[in-house]
Amino acid sequence: MTELASMGQLRGSLLRWALVLVPAVLLLGMLSGQVAGSSEGNPWFAALVKPPLYPSPITFALVWIVLYILMGLSLAMVASARGAEWRMAALAAFALQLVLNLAWSPLFFGGHQIMAALALLVVLDIAVIATIALFRLVRPLAALLLVPYLAWILFATLLNWQFHVANPDADGREVSGAVQRIQL
Structure with a gap:
């Protein structure tokens, strides 16, 4: 026997990882937005x-x-690459960038911290670039699946900056939603 695993076994491993990781990444992303009270119904925003x-x-x-589906598939490709030299470093980089990603919505929408959210996005941009580089060493296709994500968060970084420019006094400001009544 010259092979450690057949092609069918490798495909099965990828499928098992994808069945767990795609929904997990998607669920985490959705929960982050829900916990933060993103744009819909947020008086501050x-x-x-x-x-x-x-x-x-x-x-x-x-x-x-x-993007979360592509991220989950990309992660599954790397997770299923048992024995790959850079696999653990790539998985750690993915976990770090995912934590940064999930922290943005609570910081921006929940904490009303426009500049801190912008700084977080710059760090996230760098973390995603590093993740793509490491994924490329393990599975080049997995790295390619993260390119649209990188493009979107670079756009998000620009958009976050534009929110700061358009709303220079909104950083950290609380909106009570109360109505002021004036009696004449």
Whole structure:
């Protein structure tokens, strides 16, 4: 026997990893947005001046669903690459960038911290580039699946900056939602 695993066994391993990791990454992404109270129903966000590049809210939901699915598939490819030299480093880099990704919504939408969220996005940009580089060493196709994600978070970084420029006094500001009544 010259092979450690047949092609069928390797495909089966990838499928098992994908059946666990794709829904897990998708669920984590959705939970992060729900916990943070993202754009829908957030009075602080509703009060912000939207930059010209700001797409419709449905665009964000659709794009993130696709991106989280691609991220999960990419992760499954690397996770199933048992014995690959850079596998553990690549998995650690993915975990780090995912934590950074999931922290953005609570920081921006929940904490109303525009500049801190921008700084987080810059660190996330670097972490995703490192993850892509490490994934390329393990499975080049897995790295390619992360390129749309990198493009989107680079766009998000620009958009976050534009939110800061359009709303310089909104960083950290609380919106109570209370109505002020004036008696005449």
